[in-house]
Amino acid sequence: MRHVSRNRPFLLRNGAKDFKARKKWNATYLTNVMSGQNVNVALTPHGNADALISLPPTTSSGDGDVHSIFVKPYEIEEPFASVLQAIQAQELSDPPKQQADTPPTRYAQTQNDNLRNEYAPLFGDVPRSIPFARIALEKDPDAINFWLGNSHSCTALHKDHYENIYVQILGRKHFVLLPPLEAPCVNEKAVLAATYRPRSNLKPPTAAAAGGLAKGDLVVAVDEPVAYVPFATWDPDLPDENTTLYSGLSRPLRVTLEEGDMLYLPALWYHKVSQSCNEEGICCAVNYWYDLDFSGGFWSSANFVRSAGLLSMQKEETRKEADGQVCAKE
Amino acid sequence: MRHVSRNRPFLLRNGAKDFKARKKWNATYLTNVMSGQNVNVALTPHGNADALISLPPTTSSGDGDVHSIFVKPYEIEEPFASVLQAIQAQELSDPPKQQADTPPTRYAQTQNDNLRNEYAPLFGDVPRSIPFARIALEKDPDAINFWLGNSHSCTALHKDHYENIYVQILGRKHFVLLPPLEAPCVNEKAVLAATYRPRSNLKPPTAAAAGGLAKGDLVVAVDEPVAYVPFATWDPDLPDENTTLYSGLSRPLRVTLEEGDMLYLPALWYHKVSQSCNEEGICCAVNYWYDLDFSGGFWSSANFVRSAGLLSMQKEETRKEADGQVCAKE
Numbered sequence: 001m002r003h004v005s006r007n008r009p010f011l012l013r014n015g016a017k018d019f020k021a022r023k024k025w026n027a028t029y030l031t032n033v034m035s036g037q038n039v040n041v042a043l044t045p046h047g048n049a050d051a052l053i054s055l056p057p058t059t060s061s062g063d064g065d066v067h068s069i070f071v072k073p074y075e076i077e078e079p080f081a082s083v084l085q086a087i088q089a090q091e092l093s094d095p096p097k098q099q100a101d102t103p104p105t106r107y108a109q110t111q112n113d114n115l116r117n118e119y120a121p122l123f124g125d126v127p128r129s130i131p132f133a134r135i136a137l138e139k140d141p142d143a144i145n146f147w148l149g150n151s152h153s154c155t156a157l158h159k160d161h162y163e164n165i166y167v168q169i170l171g172r173k174h175f176v177l178l179p180p181l182e183a184p185c186v187n188e189k190a191v192l193a194a195t196y197r198p199r200s201n202l203k204p205p206t207a208a209a210a211g212g213l214a215k216g217d218l219v220v221a222v223d224e225p226v227a228y229v230p231f232a233t234w235d236p237d238l239p240d241e242n243t244t245l246y247s248g249l250s251r252p253l254r255v256t257l258e259e260g261d262m263l264y265l266p267a268l269w270y271h272k273v274s275q276s277c278n279e280e281g282i283c284c285a286v287n288y289w290y291d292l293d294f295s296g297g298f299w300s301s302a303n304f305v306r307s308a309g310l311l312s313m314q315k316e317e318t319r320k321e322a323d324g325q326v327c328a329k330e
Numbered sequence: 331m332r333h334v335s336r337n338r339p340f341l342l343r344n345g346a347k348d349f350k351a352r353k354k355w356n357a358t359y360l361t362n363v364m365s366g367q368n369v370n371v372a373l374t375p376h377g378n379a380d381a382l383i384s385l386p387p388t389t390s391s392g393d394g395d396v397h398s399i400f401v402k403p404y405e406i407e408e409p410f411a412s413v414l415q416a417i418q419a420q421e422l423s424d425p426p427k428q429q430a431d432t433p434p435t436r437y438a439q440t441q442n443d444n445l446r447n448e449y450a451p452l453f454g455d456v457p458r459s460i461p462f463a464r465i466a467l468e469k470d471p472d473a474i475n476f477w478l479g480n481s482h483s484c485t486a487l488h489k490d491h492y493e494n495i496y497v498q499i500l501g502r503k504h505f506v507l508l509p510p511l512e513a514p515c516v517n518e519k520a521v522l523a524a525t526y527r528p529r530s531n532l533k534p535p536t537a538a539a540a541g542g543l544a545k546g547d548l549v550v551a552v553d554e555p556v557a558y559v560p561f562a563t564w565d566p567d568l569p570d571e572n573t574t575l576y577s578g579l580s581r582p583l584r585v586t587l588e589e590g591d592m593l594y595l596p597a598l599w600y601h602k603v604s605q606s607c608n609e610e611g612i613c614c615a616v617n618y619w620y621d622l623d624f625s626g627g628f629w630s631s632a633n634f635v636r637s638a639g640l641l642s643m644q645k646e647e648t649r650k651e652a653d654g655q656v657c658a659k660e
Contacts, residue, residue: 298627304638308638
């Protein structure tokens with residue numbers, strides 16, 4: 001409760017050691033329990049589900065600017081066993097297959113309360129809620145999510161308006177964390193929204209057809225109607241690119257969750273997440289999302305700081321444009 | 331703990347009903363227990379300890395501006411029995427004596443942990459800490475203060491960087507409360523600091539001499555060296571005067587503490603306090619100050635909002651000055 005009050009993360013090393021999931025889950029068990037179940041899986045060519053990709057400079061502007069686009073994954077339904085095998089095969093292939101004719105990266109990451117729905121056969125292996133979180137937050141989880149992927153997938157820096165208890169079951173996850181007040185550091189911009197889809201000269205996607213898709217078959221299609229989504233364009237792992245005036249002041253926290261560890265990731269904290277696999281070639285986690293408390297000053301003050309950061313970016317852009325006009329006149 | 335987390339006040343009606351102070355304290359008891367003790371008392375002509383007074387327009391500027399000055403009370407040491415009697419006599423006189431030759435308003439309000447020092451004989455009548463506050467805040471009080479005054483005293487709108495448990499023992503207190511995020515409403519300005527002192531042609535102040543001081547003997551002396559203190563110049567009871575662009579958005583909470591009531595007044599909340607007396611002509615309270623928690627984002631974000639408000643005031647002033655110059659040219 002004190003950590004929630006301060007909006008500060010903590011890590012419980014081996015806090016989930018008594019979860020049945022920690023004792024029972026492995027590739028064979030998951031395959032058996034999920035036998036015959038279809039699940040949603042995100043396909044991307046580079047493991048970049050819900051991430052930015054850079055567009056090359058346009059010849060018309062000619063100013064060397066690199067523009068970004070926010071790309072959501074191509075989502076398909078596949079038998080769970082196929083998803084698991086594809087994730088393992090990609091991870092364990094040596095050397096890694098990067099060619100366009102190899103399969104895309106798969107990540108089961110729906111974040112729609114999937115552990116109480118499509119993964120229901122596994123739900124009995126974890127608590128229905130986390131006791132300390134239920135007491136501190138005075139509520140039950142809004143969503144409980146199952147995550148299965150490999151080291152090829154990385155989740156870009158973003159924030160959620162949920163209190164988050166993240167539990168590592170198999171493999172490891174590597175978090176980079178920034179508090180909400182570092183919003184002015186992350187260079188949030190309105191980015192064009194797009195989605196990966198198969199090239200249009202392929203057959204209509206079916207489960208079977210999708211299974212045969214290769215990396216090179218996925219192309220970026222701008223969403224219709226055209227939409228822009230606010231997204232952090234600064235990457236704490238590339239701290240000198242896409243900076244704001246304040247990015248250099250950011251002090252990212254880095255933490256690796258080992259098997260059995262539980263992380264309290266407070267609401268509105270920015271997080272970037274990469275992963276490492278166990279010896280079976282999988283990384284598997286469960287997380288609990290609890291709605292944040294909007295009743296105090298936290299939500300409004302965090303958004304005020306974020307808005308002030310956005311305003312300062314606009315002013316900086318205006319200043320740069322004005323400088324550019326002066327140069328052009330010379 | 332949840333209220334601290336949300337920085338939101340609450341009132342425990344009759345929460346202090348079991349305090350010995352509630353059962354034992356009255357004018358006779360206080361006089362007997364404090365017999366022979368000298369105490370610090372604040373003297374002011376108008377009950378305005380730690381408050382703003384307005385200066386009339388200066389002839390040089392001629393623009394009708396009213397400037398304010400922050401005046402601290404004249405502090406003297408007096409026998410407790412004399413203080414109590416003077417407070418009662420002023421309250422119970424009918425009609426109230428407003429003339430310059432009547433005694434100034436007295437208010438025992440040192441706020442320097444006085445209940446564990448000069449009022450130590452009374453400290454046994456209240457808890458050493460408030461159990462729910464000690465548990466929620468994980469600390470003991472930094473200061474415990476005794477307050478004794480009458481309806482002539484009013485404390486101007488201000489904030490403290492303490493968590494506050496305010497306990498009404500005798501009489502009533504009337505609080506006007508504003509959350510920290512309303513800082514841009516209160517028109518905080520750097521105000522010239524001053525202190526009441528006796529006119530210089532009076533004898534040097536001694537306890538006996540001070541006892542004979544009249545309202546008209548107190549004059550305002552600007553502090554040396556000259557200092558400016560940041561102070562809220564907007565008064566929620568005069569909402570149309572000294573406004574900022576945001577004052578009209580303020581939604582003050584008003585609460586009256588009856589005898590035995592306990593108020594949790596969260597850190598950084600602005601409060602203005604006036605008082606009503608019991609039938610003995612006194613108003614008596616005790617409060618517990620606990621240091622605020624600086625470890626989360628609360629302190630920094632509250633100050634950021636306050637600073638943004640100050641910046642917007644500067645910009646508004648600049649705009650008004652620019653408008654004024656345009657008018658002057660016409």
